[in-house]
Amino acid sequence: MLTREDRDHVIALRRELHQCPELGFQEHETARRVAEELRAAGLDVREGIAGTGVVGVLRGGEGVASARTMLIRADMDALPVQEADGRPYGSRNAGRMHACGHDGHTAMALTAARVLAGGRNALPGNVVFAFQPAEETTGGAEPMIRAGILNEPKVDAAIGIHLANTLRVGQVAAQSGPITAACDGFVLTIHGKGGHAARPHLSVDPIAVAFLVGPALHLLMTREKSPAQPAVLTVGAIHGGTAGNIIADTVELRGTLRTYDPDLRRHLKQRVQETVEGIAASMRARAEIEWDESYPSTVNDPAVVALVQRAAAEVVGQDQLVEHEASLGGDDMAYFCAAVPGCYMRIGSANPAQGLDAPHHSPRFDFDEDALPIGAEILVRATRKFLGGEG
Ligand SMILES: [Zn+2]
Numbered sequence: 001m002l003t004r005e006d007r008d009h010v011i012a013l014r015r016e017l018h019q020c021p022e023l024g025f026q027e028h029e030t031a032r033r034v035a036e037e038l039r040a041a042g043l044d045v046r047e048g049i050a051g052t053g054v055v056g057v058l059r060g061g062e063g064v065a066s067a068r069t070m071l072i073r074a075d076m077d078a079l080p081v082q083e084a085d086g087r088p089y090g091s092r093n094a095g096r097m098h099a100c101g102h103d104g105h106t107a108m109a110l111t112a113a114r115v116l117a118g119g120r121n122a123l124p125g126n127v128v129f130a131f132q133p134a135e136e137t138t139g140g141a142e143p144m145i146r147a148g149i150l151n152e153p154k155v156d157a158a159i160g161i162h163l164a165n166t167l168r169v170g171q172v173a174a175q176s177g178p179i180t181a182a183c184d185g186f187v188l189t190i191h192g193k194g195g196h197a198a199r200p201h202l203s204v205d206p207i208a209v210a211f212l213v214g215p216a217l218h219l220l221m222t223r224e225k226s227p228a229q230p231a232v233l234t235v236g237a238i239h240g241g242t243a244g245n246i247i248a249d250t251v252e253l254r255g256t257l258r259t260y261d262p263d264l265r266r267h268l269k270q271r272v273q274e275t276v277e278g279i280a281a282s283m284r285a286r287a288e289i290e291w292d293e294s295y296p297s298t299v300n301d302p303a304v305v306a307l308v309q310r311a312a313a314e315v316v317g318q319d320q321l322v323e324h325e326a327s328l329g330g331d332d333m334a335y336f337c338a339a340v341p342g343c344y345m346r347i348g349s350a351n352p353a354q355g356l357d358a359p360h361h362s363p364r365f366d367f368d369e370d371a372l373p374i375g376a377e378i379l380v381r382a383t384r385k386f387l388g389g390e391g
């Protein structure tokens with residue numbers, strides 16, 4: 001159980017971190033503070049992993065045969081957002097804001113470290129705390145895994161947390177299977193032949209080709225996959241042309257394709273490619289598509305999920321365990337869940353009555369801090385259960 005002091009601690013830590021938001025791979029001050037807290041709790045600390053990542057290792061009591069190891073993951077990075085004024089613990093870094101709640105994740109994991117370290121002699125295993133950079137950009141999880149953080153001690157399972165203003169404070173969602181989407185960005189360039197707007201037959205108009213490509217891409221999403229499978233394609237930017245009386249040389253479309261299922265991911269990428277190339281060729285143009293493969297889908301393990309659900313039910317009550325609707329957001333917790341059995345859970349943090357329900361990434365994002373001791377306690381209880389042989 002968290003004490004009154006632990007509860008005050010997690011909120012104070014979150015407010016301190018909130019004032020110092022740093023972008024991906026620039027989390028120097030945050031990492032320094034994380035390392036300081038972990039050392040104060042008596043953990044072995046490694047810094048500078050994959051740039052600014054920090055790992056704290058908590059080894060349980062002596063003489064534990066076949067001890068297991070749980071990994072608890074938190075992300076530390078903030079976003080390039082100018083925070084809306086109004087809170088006493090507001091961002092001190094102009095144009096930077098903890099607008100996704102990663103300050104809360106870091107504070108919860110640090111508090112879990114402190115509580116678990118307090119009872120380390122009775123702890124029948126080890127805990128690795130991984131504080132990663134750059135979840136919002138290119139990802140710190142994969143390079144930290146490549147740096148060997150799952151090997152010494154050898155990690156057997158992983159838990160990650162995300163605050164969710166899509167759920168009310170007190171609710172928790174931990175469910176099996178795919179939980180975040182694979183995200184594939186693309187840049188599609190259509191090469192035509194520029195010329196005079198009044199003589200289109202002497203040119204190849206790439207913007208006219210783009211007019212056909214857009215609807216065709218959206219049509220793929222209803223004709224090339226099962227209606228039961230979640231996936232989304234969005235073209236978020238189109239750039240081309242300089243004036244109304246000039247046919248452009250090229251046009252560029254930027255977008256993202258998000259899927260859960262790896263086979264569907266491969267299939268849709270291939271069909272997007274074939275469709276844009278085919279349409280461009282039929283119009284005497286040429287299409288080029290560059291994919292920027294981001295995170296794969298995060299897939300939760302049923303046994304670790306069941307364990308987390310039991311821990312969460314003890315903290316918030318069985319009736320507060322809810323299903324979160326399918327989300328096509330991405331998260332590099334995916335790499336931890338691919339390497340070991342894992343559970344990425346959502347901790348409800350919205351409180352509409354107090355006006356704390358702005359969406360993540362918005363300048364007004366904030367959450368009900370009662371979510372923080374709930375999340376920290378679930379981490380502690382789930383870890384103790386796992387190390388005690390459950391799950
Ligand atoms: Zn985010």
Ligand SMILES: [Zn+2]
Binds near residue numbers: 102
């Ligand atoms: Zn986030």
